[in-house]
Amino acid sequence: MLVRWIIYCYLLLHTQALFAQTLAFCYEDKELAPSYMGKGLEVPPINPGASIEALQAVEENIRGLTIIFVRQPWQRCLHDIKRNKVDAVIASYVESRQEFMIFPSSESGQLDITLALNKLGRCLVGSKEFVSQLDANEGTFNIAIPRGYSSADRIADPRFTKVDTLSQKDAFDLVSKEVVDGTFGLCMINGEQVSAYPYADVLHAKYPPFDMSYGFLAFSKNFYKNNKELAKQVWGVLASFPFAEVYMRYLEENDKKVPQESDPQSAASSQ
Incomplete structure (x- = not known):
């Protein structure tokens, strides 16, 4: 009986390990309402921003996935994803970014805008x-x-x-x-x-x-290479997230505050 219990515990822990995966998501350390709320290193526990709520929904819907939220200046996020120090960012598509980011694509290799977050x-x-x-x-x-x-x-x-x-x-x-x-x-x-x-x-x-304009969750080359099926699953969950409803809720709570853009390449909620 004891041996059977030991075997059961081993299999349970081994199975959980197979499904466990962390994803380090990097985003702005300043407020870019309504996508990213608050500033500094911490993620606000309440109303963290429309894009963060979308990623939290991904974490809740994919078994074993843990998302680590890393807040730092946008240029540092780009620096780190180039070097595979973080796994993902939300970004607008720019051709030069394909050198170090993976965007969702169709079977023909074209950018798949149906899998955009926004x-x-x-x-x-x-x-x-x-x-x-x-x-x-x-x-x-x-x-x-x-x-x-x-x-x-x-x-x-x-x-x-x-x-x-x-x-x-x-x-x-x-x-x-x-x-x-x-x-x-x-x-x-x-x-x-x-x-x-x-x-x-x-x-x-x-x-x-x-x-x-379109905002995508883009992965680092290493993360996508090692987790292709998981990446596709994440894109699928994000595409079904009610982003418009959540985005408008934030705007209404802030009295239709003008969405903030951070650089000339950005959408209202992507960079």
Whole structure:
């Protein structure tokens, strides 16, 4: 009986070891609302951010997986994933990053956007009259553009005169005061139309979005090489996470605070 018990305990521990896997996820040590909340080295125990909640859901749904959250400056995260010191980051797709990151791909080798954690669409935003004139292809317009926003590069209509602002909040303030005609704001999350911008009660979005960006969980080369099936499972769970619902909850709790972007390559919740 004792021998049988010893064998049972050995098999149980051995089986648990087979399923045990840690994943070191690196992200910003400053707040990038609503994706990453709080600052410093600690993960806030309550409302840690939409992207962190998504990863916590992955941890809960995949047996044996433990995610270690590492907070440090973004450039350090990139440095460490290049050297396989951390296992994953959330990042926008940039071709040069394929040298040291693995993004989800289809059987043909193409980037698989269906497995993105977030798909964010930006629309031109202004008064109802502004949107009507755009629909009718009439008029010329002054568009407030925050400095450093890569989305601005996709606004090439000759009817638009771009007016630089220091921040997106400044841009929306100018629109609300009718100093300029429009700006752009987050209007679609994972296929759902949303009004994730200030003054949403009086301003309107021009659909469809003029710009779409995608945030992926990207793995280090070593982690993916050693854990291909687990990586695919993680991508699958993330793709089914109700990101739009959680993202909007954070915005509503923060009174439609403008999503923060950290660099010209970033989506509202990815870098």
